[in-house]
Amino acid sequence: xxxxxxPALRDxxxxxxxxxxxxxxxxxxxxxxxxLLMQLYIxxxxxxxxxxxxxxxxxxxxxxxxxxxxxxxxxxFWSALKRTAIVMVVCVPAEFLLGLALATLFADDFPGKxxxxxxxxxxxxxxxxxxxxxxxxxxxxxxxxNDILSAITGxxxxxxxxxDPTLALIAVMIADIWQWTPLMFLxxxxxxxxxxxxxxxxxxxxxxxxxxxxxxxxxxxxxxxxIIALAIRVIENFKIFxxxxxxxxxxxGVATETISVYIYKVTTQDLIWGxxxxxxxxxxxxxxxxxxxxxxxxxxxxxxAA
Amino acid sequence: MxxxxxxxxxxxxxxxxxxxxxxxxxADGEFMALLGPSGCGKSTTMNMIxxxxxxxxxxxxxxxxxxxxxxxxxxxxxxxxxxxxxFTHMTVRQNLAYGPKMRGAAKAEIDRRVGAxxxxxxxxxxxxxxxxxxxxxxxxxxAIGRSAIMEPAIFLLDEPLSNVDAAxxxxxxxxxxxxxxxxxxxxxxxxxxxxEAMTMAxxxxxxxxxxxxQVGTPLEVYNNPVNVFVARFIGAPGMNLxxxxxxxxxxxxxxxxxxxxxxxxxxxxxxxxxxxARGEVLYGFRPEQVALxxxxxxxxxxxxxxxxxxxxxxxxxxxxxxxxxxxxxNDVGLSIGQTAVVAPDALSVRVFDAATGVAMKAS
Numbered sequence: 229x230x231x232x233x234x235p236a237l238r239d240x241x242x243x244x245x246x247x248x249x250x251x252x253x254x255x256x257x258x259x260x261x262x263x264l265l266m267q268l269y270i271x272x273x274x275x276x277x278x279x280x281x282x283x284x285x286x287x288x289x290x291x292x293x294x295x296x297x298x299x300x301x302x303x304x305f306w307s308a309l310k311r312t313a314i315v316m317v318v319c320v321p322a323e324f325l326l327g328l329a330l331a332t333l334f335a336d337d338f339p340g341k342x343x344x345x346x347x348x349x350x351x352x353x354x355x356x357x358x359x360x361x362x363x364x365x366x367x368x369x370x371x372x373x374n375d376i377l378s379a380i381t382g383x384x385x386x387x388x389x390x391x392d393p394t395l396a397l398i399a400v401m402i403a404d405i406w407q408w409t410p411l412m413f414l415x416x417x418x419x420x421x422x423x424x425x426x427x428x429x430x431x432x433x434x435x436x437x438x439x440x441x442x443x444x445x446x447x448x449x450x451x452x453x454x455i456i457a458l459a460i461r462v463i464e465n466f467k468i469f470x471x472x473x474x475x476x477x478x479x480x481g482v483a484t485e486t487i488s489v490y491i492y493k494v495t496t497q498d499l500i501w502g503x504x505x506x507x508x509x510x511x512x513x514x515x516x517x518x519x520x521x522x523x524x525x526x527x528x529x530x531x532x533a534a
Numbered sequence: 535m536x537x538x539x540x541x542x543x544x545x546x547x548x549x550x551x552x553x554x555x556x557x558x559x560x561a562d563g564e565f566m567a568l569l570g571p572s573g574c575g576k577s578t579t580m581n582m583i584x585x586x587x588x589x590x591x592x593x594x595x596x597x598x599x600x601x602x603x604x605x606x607x608x609x610x611x612x613x614x615x616x617x618x619x620x621f622t623h624m625t626v627r628q629n630l631a632y633g634p635k636m637r638g639a640a641k642a643e644i645d646r647r648v649g650a651x652x653x654x655x656x657x658x659x660x661x662x663x664x665x666x667x668x669x670x671x672x673x674x675x676x677a678i679g680r681s682a683i684m685e686p687a688i689f690l691l692d693e694p695l696s697n698v699d700a701a702x703x704x705x706x707x708x709x710x711x712x713x714x715x716x717x718x719x720x721x722x723x724x725x726x727x728x729x730e731a732m733t734m735a736x737x738x739x740x741x742x743x744x745x746x747x748q749v750g751t752p753l754e755v756y757n758n759p760v761n762v763f764v765a766r767f768i769g770a771p772g773m774n775l776x777x778x779x780x781x782x783x784x785x786x787x788x789x790x791x792x793x794x795x796x797x798x799x800x801x802x803x804x805x806x807x808x809x810x811a812r813g814e815v816l817y818g819f820r821p822e823q824v825a826l827x828x829x830x831x832x833x834x835x836x837x838x839x840x841x842x843x844x845x846x847x848x849x850x851x852x853x854x855x856x857x858x859x860x861x862x863x864n865d866v867g868l869s870i871g872q873t874a875v876v877a878p879d880a881l882s883v884r885v886f887d888a889a890t891g892v893a894m895k896a897s
Contacts, residue, residue, distance in 0.1 A: 426619035429586065434633035434684065435607045444632070448623045 271295055271505035278499055286502070295506035304482065305507065308490040311397070315486060316465045319404045323461060324454075326405070327412030332442075334413075335420045352410040360474030363403040364390070367475070390476055393483035400472045400484050407471065408464070412457055419453030420446065452526055459522035463515055487511060536596045536610075536687035536720055537562050538583065543592035545578050545744075552578040554744045555592065565714055565721045567735035569728060571767070575744040576724045577692060583722060584690050585609050596687065612681025612719070614691040618673045620680075622666040626657055629665050629676050633684040647683055654716065655679045670698050671706055678713055689714075689721045695730060707733055728768055732756070740764050758884070762891035765818055765884065771848065774858040774878075775816040777888055780808050789817045789885070794833055794856050801880055803896035814888035819878035821848070824860040832877035833858075837868050851876065 266283065272293055275286035299305055334345060351359070366373050367389035377385040389395045423446050431441045447454075469488040472478070478485035478493065485493075487507075495504045538560040545553040553575040560566045568576040581587040583594060585606030594601040601609060621629050630648045639647075652658045655675045660668070665676065674694060681689065694710070695703050711734045714721050725731050731738045732752040740747045740755060740763075748760045759765035765773035778791040786799035787809055797817055800808060808815060835851035835858065842865060849860045849868055860876055868874055885894045 424619065426615045426617060427621055429606075430613065430615060430619040430621075430680075431632070431636070432607050433584065433611065433613045434636060434680065436632075436636040437607075440636050444636075445621065 267505045267509055270502050271509055273502045274500075275502045276499050277501060289502070291502070295503050296510075298503065299506055299510060304485075305487075305490065307482065308485050308487045311484070312466060312468070312486040312488075315397070315401055315404070315468060316462060319401050319408070319465055320458065320461045322401075322405050323409045323412045324416075324458060326409045327414075327416050327457070330409070330413045331416040331420050334417055348413060349410050351407045352414075354407065356407065356470035357474055359403060359407050360471035363399065363406075363471065364475045367399045391480050393480055396476050396480060396484050400468075400475055403471045403475060404465065404468060408461060412461060415453060415457040415460075416450070419450040419457075422453075423449045455522055455526050459519065459526075462518055462522075466511075466515060466518075538688060538720060538722070539593075539595040540579070540583075541593040541595065543579070543582065543594065544590050545575070545582060545587065546590045551744050553582075556746050558739055558746060558749065560720060560722065563718050563720055565711075565723065565734060565736045567723045567725060567731035567738045568741060569725055569731040569738050569767075570741035570747075571726055573743070574741040576726075576741050578744075579741075580690050580692055580722060580724045583688070584611050584613050610684070610687050612678075612684060612686035612689045614674070614677045614681060614689070614694050616693045616696060618670075618677040618694070620665045620668075620673055620676055622664075624665055625662050626652075626665055626668070626672075626676055627661040629680050630657070630661075630683055632680060651679045651683045655682075655713075670702065671709065674706060674710070675713075678710075682717055682719075687720065689717070689719045691721065691723045693725055693727075695725070695727070703730075710734060728770065732768075740767065742767070757882070758893070760893050762816060762818075762886050765886070765893075769820060769822075771821050771859045771861070773818045773820055773884070775818045775886065776856060776858065777814055778817050779814055780811060789815060791817065791833070791856070794835065794852070797833065797883075798831060798877055798880060800883060800885065801896070804883070804885060804894070806897045807894045808885050811887065811894060815894070816886040816888050816891075818884040818886060820882055821859040821861040823879040823882040824862075824876050825879065826862075826866065827875040827877035830875055832875045834873055834875045837870055837872045837874055839870060840868060849874065 270283060270286055272290060272295065273286040274289040274291045274294075275281065275283060279289065281288060330348065334341065354362070365371055368374075369386050369388045371389075373389065374385045374387055377387070387395065389399045427445055427449075428441055431445050436444065467488050468486050469492070472484060472486060473489055473492070476484040478489040491504060491507055491511075494500060494507070538558075540556050540558040543553060543556040543558075544551070556575075556579060558566075568579060570576050578587065582589050583601075585601065585604060589602075596609070621632065624632070627648060630651055631644045634644045634647055648661070649658075652661055655678065657672070657675055657679060660672060665673075668676065677694070678689075691710075695706050698706055707730060714734075723731070723735065735752060737749060737751055738755050739749045742763050748755055748764050750758075755764060756768050759768060759773065762775060765775065776789075776791050776794065778789040778794075778797070781788055781790040781796070783796065783799065786802070787805035788799050789797045789808075791797060799805070835856070837849060837851055838853060838857075839850035841848040841850075845863070847862045847865050849862065849866065851858050851860060851874060858876075860874075886892060887894060
């Protein structure tokens with residue numbers, strides 16, 4: 229009797245659970261799965277809002293995966309992707325190292341710590357669009373950045389930051405690092421504070437110097453949190469848009485056109501939505517791979533660190 | 535191996551005095567327990583010996599060497615933490631090898647030393663296990679091994695058994711004592727558990743409120759407490775103390791306990807000291823050193839509670855200030871409400887000055 233009632237009861241529980249979560253599941257379906265399917269559907273057509281068809285009739289404009297073959301051959305797409313990768317490879321490590329250094333500094337007490345802490349977190353609170361406008365002003369050829377450089381060098385510096393292809397990209401990266409180092413700092417500080425003090429003391433008593441303690445005890449203990457911090461920033465940085473768009477609009481030319489800017493332009497200027505859907509789907513796949521990789525590493529790190 | 539000398543050691547945290555002018559000599563190879571209730575300054579003392587905290591004043595000497603300003607990594611001190619502080623992200627082998635590796639020992643040298651210490655501590659089969667899923671006694675051995683591999687002159691242990699469940703503590707105590715015999719290091723052991731101190735230590739330093747109360751062998755501390763605090767703190771249950779006044783009787787000097795009556799006469803050598811005392815005294819005797827008086831000569835008290843715990847029976851007698859406990863090896867035919875006449879063993883009676891709490895020594 230036991231053997232028969234137990235699964236029956238479990239079924240009953242599962243059914244009840246399903247019924248109770250049904251509204252939430254429908255909601256998730258509508259806000260996540262439905263748009264995804266819609267995107268997938270549109271991405272294999274030439275549909276655009278100007279084509280005079282409802283999106284559900286887009287099948288009439290079926291183009292047999294031409295969007296994807298176009299994408300593979302789209303030089304502007306690939307260079308935008310490359311630019312995004314450059315920004316990511318520079319910004320994320322810079323934010324990480326700065327954040328880690330600051331977190332290490334803030335793990336100890338020093339006078340004025342609370343004030344500095346608040347100041348340090350402020351960039352994160354600034355609306356990205358506002359930050360973009362701020363840096364746009366800072367980097368004007370008659371702006372404060374050049375003024376400071378003039379004061380240091382003693383000659384009148386008039387660098388046209390935002391109209392030089394290389395300097396514009398550097399300016400954009402500086403803005404990103406300024407705004408997002410605090411987040412890295414905050415997450416890493418939380419991780420640092422969680423490192424068991426006794427083990428650090430034990431290492432000291434066993435003769436480890438500060439650098440050895442850091443590499444053999446502190447860093448391994450922070451592995452999980454480091455992976456989380458890096459994953460958040462990699463994904464967010466891949467989507468870099470607001471500050472950048474306001475500072476340079478992707479220019480000069482396409483010099484700072486990252487993947488988000490490119491998608492935005494194709495969407496609002498070229499209006500070829502079928503193609504946009506294809507690009508966005510490709511990006512989603514890339515980011516999903518990053519996320520899955522990070523989560524796998526996290527699970528492994530948790531096993532090791534626990 | 536090294537002696538430890540504490541000279542006038544004082545530690546204050548702001549207005550709070552954690553340790554007050556402590557003097558203590560710990561002999562080479564001795565197992566010294568620092569015993570006291572929480573907040574008595576024992577951990578502070580230990581942390582200062584280890585170099586985790588700097589003394590406010592006073593000196594710490596290892597042998598002849600003054601330790602002032604010597605950082606903790608250079609003191610040659612092995613420290614076993616309360617929770618062992620094992621590096622959980624490493625294997626047992628990596629834990630044991632940590633010290634030599636950090637000091638840049640050669641790979642072959644590290645392997646040899648890890649092998650030797652693992653053999654000694656019976657950790658060889660566990661060397662490649664992750665340190666995060668080991669039982670407490672293995673953790674204790676890893677913690678000791680990790681420190682012992684550095685061949686420290688001094689071993690400091692900070693309540694290592696406090697996280698261990700009661701049943702396992704006896705095993706751990708035996709193991710720890712054996713390890714100490716093997717290593718022959720000077721050991722300082724901090725605990726609030728008198729059973730640990732009594733069973734393992736060569737000598738015990740009893741502390742309270744930052745003041746060293748008494749230093750002596752376990753039996754000295756148990757038999758001849760220097761003051762009321764030590765008398766009450768050592769022993770389970772602690773010493774019975776009854777307030778009274780010395781009085782002469784035809785059988786010799788007794789203590790008049792007021793409503794409880796007159797005690798049996800004090801031994802002559804103790805009587806000689808007590809006779810000179812003014813004011814009230816505390817008449818003390820161990821609960822274990824009490825007999826039921828057959829001849830009716832003793833303290834007549836009513837039984838308030840009887841704890842029968844198998845091998846022993848603890849009888850609670852009297853109330854309020856006059857409450858005492860008596861421990862008997864066998865069951866006694868007493869029940870609540872009955873009157874029992876108890877006679878403390880004359881030779882084990884101790885008398886304290888009621889005003890100062892200091893023991894009156896037999897002359």
